[in-house]
Amino acid sequence: MSDEATESKPHELHRRLGLLQATAMNMSNMIGVGPFLTIPLILKAMGGPQAMLGWILGALLAICDGMVWAELASAVPTSGGTFEYLKVGYSGTRLGRLLPFLFIWLFILSGPLEIASGTIGFAQYLAHFVNHYTGCPVIMEAEHERWVGAGVAALAVVLLYRKIESVGKLMVALWAGVILTIAAMLVSGLPHFDAGTAFSFPPNAFSFSQGFVLGLGSAMAMAMYDFLGYYSVCYIGDEVRSPSRTIPRSILISVLVVAAIYLTMNVSIISVVPWSEAMESEAIASDFMDRLYGPVGGAIMTVLICWTAFASVYALMLGYSRIPYAAARDGFFFSAFAKLHPRGDFPHVSLLVLGAVTMGASFFTLEEVIAALLTTRILVQFIAQIQAVDMLRRRGNSVSIFRMALYPIPSVIAIAGWTFIYVTTKWVYIAGGSASLVAGIAAYGVWSWWRSRGGIAVPAGDPPAGDPSQGSVKATTEDREIP
Numbered sequence: 001m002s003d004e005a006t007e008s009k010p011h012e013l014h015r016r017l018g019l020l021q022a023t024a025m026n027m028s029n030m031i032g033v034g035p036f037l038t039i040p041l042i043l044k045a046m047g048g049p050q051a052m053l054g055w056i057l058g059a060l061l062a063i064c065d066g067m068v069w070a071e072l073a074s075a076v077p078t079s080g081g082t083f084e085y086l087k088v089g090y091s092g093t094r095l096g097r098l099l100p101f102l103f104i105w106l107f108i109l110s111g112p113l114e115i116a117s118g119t120i121g122f123a124q125y126l127a128h129f130v131n132h133y134t135g136c137p138v139i140m141e142a143e144h145e146r147w148v149g150a151g152v153a154a155l156a157v158v159l160l161y162r163k164i165e166s167v168g169k170l171m172v173a174l175w176a177g178v179i180l181t182i183a184a185m186l187v188s189g190l191p192h193f194d195a196g197t198a199f200s201f202p203p204n205a206f207s208f209s210q211g212f213v214l215g216l217g218s219a220m221a222m223a224m225y226d227f228l229g230y231y232s233v234c235y236i237g238d239e240v241r242s243p244s245r246t247i248p249r250s251i252l253i254s255v256l257v258v259a260a261i262y263l264t265m266n267v268s269i270i271s272v273v274p275w276s277e278a279m280e281s282e283a284i285a286s287d288f289m290d291r292l293y294g295p296v297g298g299a300i301m302t303v304l305i306c307w308t309a310f311a312s313v314y315a316l317m318l319g320y321s322r323i324p325y326a327a328a329r330d331g332f333f334f335s336a337f338a339k340l341h342p343r344g345d346f347p348h349v350s351l352l353v354l355g356a357v358t359m360g361a362s363f364f365t366l367e368e369v370i371a372a373l374l375t376t377r378i379l380v381q382f383i384a385q386i387q388a389v390d391m392l393r394r395r396g397n398s399v400s401i402f403r404m405a406l407y408p409i410p411s412v413i414a415i416a417g418w419t420f421i422y423v424t425t426k427w428v429y430i431a432g433g434s435a436s437l438v439a440g441i442a443a444y445g446v447w448s449w450w451r452s453r454g455g456i457a458v459p460a461g462d463p464p465a466g467d468p469s470q471g472s473v474k475a476t477t478e479d480r481e482i483p
Contacts, residue, residue, distance in 0.1 A: 018241050021172060023249075023250040023253050026232050027229075028315040030254060030258045031178050031182060031258060033309035034225055036285040036305050037366060038226055039284050040279045041222055041367070042054055046215040048275055049199050049200065050205040053219070055266060058227055061224060061413065062255050064417070065410075065418075067410045068386050068410065069231040070404065071248070071389055072385065077243035077244045077247065079322045079325065085388050086099040086100045086380075088388070089388025097444075097448075099380060101440070101443075101444045102444065103380050105443055106377065106380055106436055107324075107381075108324075109372075109436060110373045112357040112358040113372055113373040114228065115361070116364065119148075119309075120365070122148070123146070123152070124366070125305045128302055129299060132286070133295060133298065133299040149363070152310060152362075153355055159314065161348065174314055177311060181301070184301065185265050185269075185289075185301075186261070188297075189265070190264070190268055193267065197274055200274070200275070217421055217423070220424075221421045225373075232315055233246075233247055235322045235323055269285075273287055286299075288301070317354060321346075324337040325340075371425060374429075375425050375429040375433035376432075378419075378433075379422070383418055386411050389411060
């Protein structure tokens with residue numbers, strides 16, 4: 001082949017990630033710094049170890065919602081995740097263009113907020129390390145933590161600015177550190193399990209009241225924040241081998257394994273650090289190891305948690321940078337985001353923009369970030385996406401290799417769970433999410449008008465997946481050839 005022919009060959013994404021890398025990506029995102037920050041918050045929300053009910057219900061919701069993601073990923077094995085699922089599921093309806101647009105609109109805010117929760121967690125544990133274990137005379141204040149968080153986001157962009165093969169190798173390495181961190185927690189805590197300490201419920205712990213319901217909703221919200229990420233690989237479907245098989249398997253493996261880990265880890269921690277003390281801790285994992293092994297153990301665990309936090313930032317930014325790319329590629333977003341790096345074949349414009357917004361979001365508090373990202377996502381991403389499965393099935397054009405068991409029960413449970421979390425959130429965050437949604441609808445009107453005037457052109461070539469004229473979504477050739 002001539003040099004000219006080589007140079008004219010269009011750049012494209014390559015399917016080079018297998019089940020190991022896919023599962024590593026999901027679990028690195030799920031087992032980020034979240035549980036090491038939210039365990040005290042969950043205990044405080046319900047005022048005792050009955051908060052474990054929030055974890056259990058959160059695990060049930062994650063499993064059911066994971067089945068929704070798995071079926072959609074099997075039917076639509078491409079990059080973009082929710083964007084593609086909404087586009088395909090609602091094709092041929094009035095919502096077929098509105099919902100994908102709204103998802104991208106809201107994602108520009110919610111995606112960086114979720115990534116920033118990892119950068120904030122990294123900075124919080126780094127501050128604990130500096131202030132408690134190094135003997136440094138300079139105290140690391142909250143202002144310093146914010147700048148550290150922004151720096152972590154910038155570092156992730158630098159490390160992701162390369163070919164997907166190198167990214168996949170680093171992902172597995174980071175995942176190994178995550179597993180080491182969790183293993184250290186479990187191995188250290190389980191021998192010290194004490195049911196009397198772990199389950200010393202306060203009086204009237206399960207008395208039904210408005211406070212109990214609101215506390216349970218808050219605990220479930222925190223638990224689901226910690227579970228978020230079981231679908232990360234869906235956003236890079238174009239880079240996964242046999243995606244219609246690999247993605248569903250990686251989702252279900254990740255949810256089941258992480259659910260077991262979280263429940264075991266929580267019980268282990270409050271067996272060593274009584275819940276009345278744990279709910280006031282600012283670095284519960286460090287305090288846990290400090291109680292067992294002294295300052296050296298606490299310092300080592302703090303470093304491991306910083307590693308875990310960075311792994312989640314890296315995994316999220318990798319997957320989420322592909323969403324604006326997929327939208328732009330199909331004519332739903334600005335064309336600049338559809339460009340791939342000329343040598344690395346990765347969406348560099350999308351990566352740089354996402355990284356910049358994440359740096360800005362790193363200056364907010366963790367509580368603000370979690371509440372805002374959940375209320376922004378629930379309606380358009382999770383609930384509307386669940387309905388997409390039903391619409392695909394009713395149209396008879398879903399060719400998913402994976403089909404959820406006991407349908408539609410998992411879908412009903414997922415809708416009920418997400419709705420409960422949404423209505424029990426503080427009204428100020430519901431108002432903010434609603435305002436963002438209304439602004440998105442207005443922006444869609446402007447965008448549609450501009451597009452009709454020729455301001456935005458749909459790329460030439462095959463119609464995008466989910467176009468009503470296509471009738472159905474096809475599994476990849478690679479999937480069909482595998483017995």
